[in-house]
Amino acid sequence: MPELPDIVVLAESMDKALRNRLIEDVTVNQPKCLNVSVRRFANQVRGRRFERSSPRGKWVLSDLDTKWTLAFNLGMGGEIRLHTKNEEPETKRERVVLRLDDGQQVWIHHWWFGHVHLVPKGHLGSHPQIGRLGQEPLADGFTADILHHMLEGRRGWIKKYLLDQSFIAGIGNVYIQDVLWYARLHPKRSAGSLTRPEVEGLHQAIQRVLNEGISYGGGPGEQDIWGNKGRYQEHFMVGYRTGKACPECGTPVEELRVGSTTSYICPKCQI
Amino acid sequence: MPELPDIVVLAESMDKALRNRLIEDVTVNQPKCLNVSVRRFANQVRGRRFERSSPRGKWVLSDLDTKWTLAFNLGMGGEIRLHTKNEEPETKRERVVLRLDDGQQVWIHHWWFGHVHLVPKGHLGSHPQIGRLGQEPLADGFTADILHHMLEGRRGWIKKYLLDQSFIAGIGNVYIQDVLWYARLHPKRSAGSLTRPEVEGLHQAIQRVLNEGISYGGGPGEQDIWGNKGRYQEHFMVGYRTGKACPECGTPVEELRVGSTTSYICPKCQI
DNA sequence: TAATCTAACAACGA
DNA sequence: CTCGTTGTTAGATT
Numbered sequence: 001m002p003e004l005p006d007i008v009v010l011a012e013s014m015d016k017a018l019r020n021r022l023i024e025d026v027t028v029n030q031p032k033c034l035n036v037s038v039r040r041f042a043n044q045v046r047g048r049r050f051e052r053s054s055p056r057g058k059w060v061l062s063d064l065d066t067k068w069t070l071a072f073n074l075g076m077g078g079e080i081r082l083h084t085k086n087e088e089p090e091t092k093r094e095r096v097v098l099r100l101d102d103g104q105q106v107w108i109h110h111w112w113f114g115h116v117h118l119v120p121k122g123h124l125g126s127h128p129q130i131g132r133l134g135q136e137p138l139a140d141g142f143t144a145d146i147l148h149h150m151l152e153g154r155r156g157w158i159k160k161y162l163l164d165q166s167f168i169a170g171i172g173n174v175y176i177q178d179v180l181w182y183a184r185l186h187p188k189r190s191a192g193s194l195t196r197p198e199v200e201g202l203h204q205a206i207q208r209v210l211n212e213g214i215s216y217g218g219g220p221g222e223q224d225i226w227g228n229k230g231r232y233q234e235h236f237m238v239g240y241r242t243g244k245a246c247p248e249c250g251t252p253v254e255e256l257r258v259g260s261t262t263s264y265i266c267p268k269c270q271i
Numbered sequence: 272m273p274e275l276p277d278i279v280v281l282a283e284s285m286d287k288a289l290r291n292r293l294i295e296d297v298t299v300n301q302p303k304c305l306n307v308s309v310r311r312f313a314n315q316v317r318g319r320r321f322e323r324s325s326p327r328g329k330w331v332l333s334d335l336d337t338k339w340t341l342a343f344n345l346g347m348g349g350e351i352r353l354h355t356k357n358e359e360p361e362t363k364r365e366r367v368v369l370r371l372d373d374g375q376q377v378w379i380h381h382w383w384f385g386h387v388h389l390v391p392k393g394h395l396g397s398h399p400q401i402g403r404l405g406q407e408p409l410a411d412g413f414t415a416d417i418l419h420h421m422l423e424g425r426r427g428w429i430k431k432y433l434l435d436q437s438f439i440a441g442i443g444n445v446y447i448q449d450v451l452w453y454a455r456l457h458p459k460r461s462a463g464s465l466t467r468p469e470v471e472g473l474h475q476a477i478q479r480v481l482n483e484g485i486s487y488g489g490g491p492g493e494q495d496i497w498g499n500k501g502r503y504q505e506h507f508m509v510g511y512r513t514g515k516a517c518p519e520c521g522t523p524v525e526e527l528r529v530g531s532t533t534s535y536i537c538p539k540c541q542i
Numbered sequence: 543t544a545a546t547c548t549a550a551c552a553a554c555g556a
Numbered sequence: 557c558t559c560g561t562t563g564t565t566a567g568a569t570t
Contacts, residue, residue: 001559032556035423075556076558095556113556113559119420125406126417128425129560132403132437135396146397149390152306154399155568156548165560166403166437173558259550260557272545303570329545346570347544366570384545384570400546426554427562436546444544530563533543 001076004137004170005213006222006230007055010080013224014053014060017082022049022101030095033110035117044068044118045098057133057169061124069119071130077111082225106225133169137206142168144203151191151199158194158202159187159258171206174219175232177239177264179205181246186270187256187263238264272347275408275441276484277493277501278326281351284495285324285331288353293320293372301366304381306388315339315389316369328404328440332395340390342401348382353496377496404440408477413439415474422462422470429465429473430458430529442477445490446503448510448535450476452517457541458527458534509535 002010026042028034034041044066051063060080062070072080083089085103096108096116108116117127125131135142135150154161161167162176171179180187182205185198194202213219218230220240233240237247242255246266254267273281297313299305305312315337322334331351333341343351354360356374367379367387379387388398396402406413406421425432432438433447442450451458453476456469465473484490489501491511504511508518513526517537525538 030556075560092556110556120416123412123417123420125412126420128421131405131421134402141394141396145391146394149306149394149397150399150402154547160549260559262557301570344546346546381570382544425562431562531545531565 001172002058002074002078002222003172003175003213003219004055004057005175005210005216005232006218007058007060007170008138008214009218009224009230010222011053011055011060013226013228014062014080017225018050018053018062018100018106020049020051023047023098024101025099027089027097027099028095029089029092029097030110033095033114033116035115041116041118045070055170056124056130056136057165058172059130059133061119061130063121067121069121069124071115071117071119071124071127072108073115073117073129075110075112075114077221078114079107079109079223080225081107081109081223081227083107129165132166134165134167135169137168137170138210142203144200147203147206148196148199151194154191156191157187157258158185158189158191159261159263161191162206163261168206170210173261174239175209175213178237179209180263180270181205181238181266182208184269184271186265187258189271238266240264272443273329273345273349273493274443274446274484274490275326275328276446276481276487276503277489278329278331278441279409279485280489280495280501281493282324282326282331284497284499285333285351288496289321289324289333289371289377291320291322294318294369295372296370298360298368298370299366300360300363300368301381304366304385304387306386312387312389316341326441327395327401327407328436329443330401330404332390332401334392338392340392340395342386342388342390342395342398343379344386344388344400346381346383346385348492349385350378350380350494351496352378352380352494352498354378400436403437405436405438406440408439408441409481413474415471418474418477419467419470422465425462427462428459428529429456429462430532430534432462433477434532439477441481444532445510446480446484449508450480451534451541452476452509452537453479455540455542457536458529460542509537511535 028038031038049065053062060072083105089097094107095110098106119127183202213232216232220233222230238253241253251268299309302309320336324333331343354376360368365378366381369377390398454473484503487503491504493501509524512524522539
């Protein structure tokens with residue numbers, strides 16, 4: 001599932017590719033990925049133009065030139081891709097297809113549980129998922145101070161909080177591996193037990209890893225609207241590198257279960 | 272526990288009684304109700320003035336003339352009361368005591384699990400509870416449209432969503448009884464099954480009950496900073512009236528368990 | 543009596 | 557075997 005860096009890259013590419021473009025026609029092959037009826041969806045989208053596309057947590061929000069925002073969540077293995085006029089979408093595989101003014105198409109492909117939602121612009125708070133998203137970790141307001149404040153007194157594992165979208169929006173099980181490694185934190189450290197320097201280290205690690213993810217064009221399996229692939233996986237420190245050497249101390253990376261997720265850690269560096 | 276109407280009444284009285292008043296001294300008898308150390312709390316509060324006090328969900332937020340906001344949550348059976356110069360607070364019973372410039376005192380009494388938190392002004396989003404609060408049900412933005420949107424596709428019981436502070440902030444197990452009665456809804460109705468007219472009725476019922484709660488000065492056991500007691504309980508329709516007649520049809524009110532809460536309903540009117 | 547947070551677990555869904 | 561949502565149970569908290 002695309003995480004914040006992947007979403008930033010995708011949203012930027014969508015903004016470039018789609019802004020001011022007219023949506024001439026809409027095909028919905030999977031009504032269950034919508035939050036309204038197909039009829040209502042088509043009526044609100046057909047004949048409208050894209051305005052700004054922007055990232056929010058694991059969602060891309062594309063304003064239309066009406067009171068509606070299109071909210072895309074790719075779920076697992078989803079893609080949003082631009083296709084040329086004469087390509088033929090495989091029905092059912094492409095859940096929603098938008099035909100643009102020049103015939104180009106936007107294929108919204110979901111492998112498993114993606115969403116294409118209509119949300120009233122300026123009322124994102126009422127959306128059951130988007131409205132509950134927490135801090136944007138790359139926003140100016142997200143300081144070490146604020147993070148310290150958020151973790152104060154928390155009893156659960158630090159990994160649980162970092163993955164909790166209602167705490168911090170956009171971190172998933174891919175980028176978190178290196179975040180915890182750079183912060184030298186074991187995923188099961190109690191969130192409230194972090195010292196002030198550790199919180200500062202964690203804050204830096206979050207910004208570092210997410211920004212690197214963006215500058216490498218996203219992570220494994222992710223791509224922008226033109227199909228440019230992410231390369232952050234070439235720079236993984238410990239994520240998905242079981243048995244390989246920790247870049248810091250050479251100890252083999254270990255895999256462990258943390259709740260229902262898999263963690264990759266250096267057992268020497270991350271205590 | 273005070274709910275939205277009780278908190279509105281209390282916050283208004285606190286705004287009137289406390290705005291611009293100097294906090295000359297601070298006593299903390301229960302450090303665990305704070306989110307910072309006693310030393311830090313006292314340093315940030317002593318010598319400061321109150322600015323605006325306002326309601327947010329089940330919290331009262333009192334801005335100080337610094338970068339901090341004091342956030343009060345009364346838990347169950349808590350009170351915030353103004354006392355005269357020479358009254359002697361019972362240690363441990365009054366968790367926090369603020370002495371004002373003229374000697375008057377604010378006693379913050381918790382019977383069970385109240386909080387007095389320091390939150391950086393303008394960063395309420397980072398507070399673990401306040402940051403996750405949902406829609407303010409009496410705000411202009413909370414329309415029937417928005418409510419409809421929020422409930423669309425939801426599978427759980429309607430009562431669960433109305434009590435969920437991250438959906439709608441400030442409704443608890445007291446006022447919800449009459450909300451559901453006015454809306455003619457059984458607490459176990461599936462949230463997503465509500466028709467558009469039912470959602471509109473629910474929206475009206477929410478506004479009606481909460482506004483009546485405010486105009487009666489709050490509900491059972493609640494009071495403002497001067498000790499004026501709420502009287503909404505004198506106007507209960509079905510809440511806490513097991514066996515008494517439904518005001519609409521005369522059927523005896525029944526009590527039932529809904530998850531971990533008790534509901535009071537008219538078995539004939541609320542399907 | 544009460545409320546909220548937490549863990550753990552289960553079932554579900556295109 | 558990967559995700560979010562929903563539901564349940566249980567325990568803890570001052």
